[in-house]
Amino acid sequence: MDETTFLRLIEDHQDILYKICRVYRSAPEDRKDLFQEIVYQLWKSVPGFRGQSAFSTWMYRVALTTAIADFRKPRPPLRYVEQLPDRPGEPGNPEEARERLFRAIGALAPAEKALITLYLEDLSYREIAAITGLSENNVGVKLNRIRHKIEQLLKSHP
Amino acid sequence: MLQARTRTVYKQVRRQLLWEVCAFSVILIFYYDAFDGARKPVYANIVLVAAILAVLTHSLLGYRRVQPVGETGHLRGALEKQLKRLRVYAIYSVLSRGAWTIALAVFFSATITVHGWVFAAAAGAILTVQVFWLSRIWGARIRVLRDAVKQVSA
Numbered sequence: 001m002d003e004t005t006f007l008r009l010i011e012d013h014q015d016i017l018y019k020i021c022r023v024y025r026s027a028p029e030d031r032k033d034l035f036q037e038i039v040y041q042l043w044k045s046v047p048g049f050r051g052q053s054a055f056s057t058w059m060y061r062v063a064l065t066t067a068i069a070d071f072r073k074p075r076p077p078l079r080y081v082e083q084l085p086d087r088p089g090e091p092g093n094p095e096e097a098r099e100r101l102f103r104a105i106g107a108l109a110p111a112e113k114a115l116i117t118l119y120l121e122d123l124s125y126r127e128i129a130a131i132t133g134l135s136e137n138n139v140g141v142k143l144n145r146i147r148h149k150i151e152q153l154l155k156s157h158p
Numbered sequence: 159m160l161q162a163r164t165r166t167v168y169k170q171v172r173r174q175l176l177w178e179v180c181a182f183s184v185i186l187i188f189y190y191d192a193f194d195g196a197r198k199p200v201y202a203n204i205v206l207v208a209a210i211l212a213v214l215t216h217s218l219l220g221y222r223r224v225q226p227v228g229e230t231g232h233l234r235g236a237l238e239k240q241l242k243r244l245r246v247y248a249i250y251s252v253l254s255r256g257a258w259t260i261a262l263a264v265f266f267s268a269t270i271t272v273h274g275w276v277f278a279a280a281a282g283a284i285l286t287v288q289v290f291w292l293s294r295i296w297g298a299r300i301r302v303l304r305d306a307v308k309q310v311s312a
Binding site for chain 1: 231234
């Protein structure tokens with residue numbers, strides 16, 4: 001695979017990478033670093049991609065391995081805002097709900113994050129099993145536990 | 159972005175490696191005159207140089223460790239491979255730093271006959287703290303990865 005084809009494929013699938021970075025890193029700088037690291041690891045791993053699976057499936061494997069195996073200490077999450085809001089966020093706001101969901105996912109263990117990220121990407125149990133190396137049954141059992149855990153997290157931090 | 163030298167991780171590791179190479183090279187060049195290497199026994203000089211080389215090798219291996227994760231079938235396999243590499247590197251990290259402390263103690267206490275035990279006790283205390291501290295750091299890193307492997311295992 002040449003560089004142009006690779007970069008085009010990355011561009012086509014960049015949403016996947018942004019989501020993984022969002023789930024595994026809280027601070028924007030850490031996310032940028034992780035994104036950069038994943039793209040580099042993908043490029044270096046390209047010779048190992050034999051086209052037996054979809055590019056996205058292969059991309060998930062390398063990206064998730066990179067995100068989980070990186071042990072560097074993350075920066076504390078700091079968020080700067082131009083202006084302080086006049087009112088608290090609306091409880092029904094979809095953006096707020098999305099943010100809460102990401103916070104809850106962020107509190108999960110690294111491998112749980114991987115499973116729920118793949119699940120939220122609408123991948124089938126079979127596809128998740130192929131990426132992670134778990135059996136389909138195990139994927140189902142583990143996802144049930146994770147969903148329950150997320151519900152608890154959302155309840156305890158409304 | 160596809161070049162190794164532009165990566166943030168690479169830059170950090172390269173900077174650290176450069177610092178360590180410079181610092182230990184200065185020690186290697188000047189220790190003989192500055193710390194009376196000529197008056198020390200040959201074995202003390204050899205031990206010190208070997209320990210410096212061990213620490214430098216450790217840094218170089220650290221640089222290699224941030225190289226590609228590669229494609230190993232599925233996530234569990236890839237993480238198991240990373241865990242194995244991390245364990246080996248952790249052992250080498252603790253051993254090389256311990257060797258450095260021992261080498262310093264051997265070198266500086268080589269010609270001391272009186273109160274040599276003070277050096278040995280001090281070096282022993284430093285070695286214990288260092289090994290304990292490094293083991294804790296690496297233990298925590300390995301635990302995170304080991305737990306991740308467990309979670310993606312049946």
